Amino acid sequence: MLPTTSPPTALQHADDWRVCVAPMMDWTDRHCRYFHRLLSPRARLYTEMVTSAALVRGQQLRLLEHSQQEHPLALQLGGSDPSELAQAARFGADAGYDEINLNVGCPSDRVQSGRFGACLMYEPALVADCVKAMRDAVGVPVTVKCRIGVDDQDDYAGLQRFTELMLEAGVEVLVVHARKAWLKGLSPKENREIPPLDYERVYRLKREFPRLVVVINGGITTVAEVQAHLAQLDGVMLGRAAYHDPYLLAQVEAALHGEPLPLRDDVLRHMQPYVEAELARGTALKHISRHLLGLYQGEPGARAFRRTISEGAHLPGAGWGLLEQALTQLSTTA
Structure with missing residues (x-):
């Protein structure tokens, strides 16, 4: 009998998440992603959030359109129904996406009214059910993007318990926006700026869960900051800084891989x-x-x-x- 081997884990391929470009509504469409790929051949790119309902109930499969040049490419889904998310994940995997990411971080009212995004941090068991259903449906990695907390749920213990449940559900990659979210009283823009950053909480998460690939997001704007975070974590996710100054992606690529900057x-x-x-x-x-x-x-x-x-x-x-x-x-x- 031939010896059996375990499939490679995300931790064995942690470099795949070393530099990522965040999913940004109204911004990271397929044209944006094609442009970003020219600037950074290795960065992992993410779609705008697509709701599972749009794919499953609305049959809007056109939302999955992308070019082969965009890979490695992740589809970010929003939703909270395990079976619906599983079907949406299958659509994404069949369309060729390299990863399916679940949004547990967006604080907008519209997202909350659909019972997904950051409000799901109050329901970690449901998130775990969603992740398990998605993992059972597809062969590509299923990942989660979350906040460090929401509202008054703002301590390490809450994030720790959330992470434990994600690991039990099979998550191997967790993207953490290092700010909590206020679900009432702050706009999405204010939620990206007003709650203070707590990078140390994310570092601690990595120390306590070493087999988890941890990617940090939030307030990262320079090559030096990227390098500093990579000394502690597996990956960095750049957001608006990379959109407003996209040449930053080329500068990061050059710094990490010793390659000349493109003109x-x-x-x-x-x-x-x-x-x-x-x-x-x-x-x-x-x-x-x-x-x-x-x-x-x-x-x-x-x-x-x-x-x-x-x-x-x-x-x-x-x-x-x-x-x-x-x-x-x-x-x-x-």
Whole structure:
């Protein structure tokens, strides 16, 4: 009889989560992800949150559309019905996603009214049931993105118990936004800024659960901060900093892997075939170009670059020529 071997665990492939780009509603669509992949060949990219109801009851499978160039790529789901999430996870796995991530961190009223997002931290047993159902349905990793706490549930013991239940359900990767969420009284934007960051709580989680791949999220804006967190944890998830200044992704990639930085102009020009193919499909330029506005953040001419695109991308017939014009603005300013 041949010897049996256990399948590889996420911990054995922890480098797969070393740098991630957070799921961001209205931002990390397929055009954004294609652009981010050009800047960072290795980063793990995440979709915007897709509700399980939209996929299962609404049959909106178009929401799963993506290009092969985006991998490694995770689908983030929102929901709280185990059987519905299991079916949605199957749709995602069948569509080719490398990971299914459950949102247990979003604090918006709309999400709460659907009984998913951060409010589920009050129901860790239900989250565990959801995770188990999803894991039973798919062969790709099922992961969870959560907060360190919610409302007055703001102590390490609560996060510890939540994590224990996730491990029992089979979670091997936990993404932790290092702020608690206030479910009442703060907007989603305020929940990203007002509750204080507590990185040490996440570090402690890793020390106490060493077999868990722990990825930290929240307030990380520089290469040095990424490196400091990686000295303590398995991975870092960048959010709005990577969206507003996407070249940060290239800088992180270069710092971690010792590779030369790509030129911003080269990254933009590598978008041309994609842009032209999408225009031929009927996609309006504005849906793609809005993600490119921060590429020259902090560089001479960046404002003129952004203005040229913002003022022209919505006009009928706008195409690649507008981005060439924006590049000209940079060289003129420089």
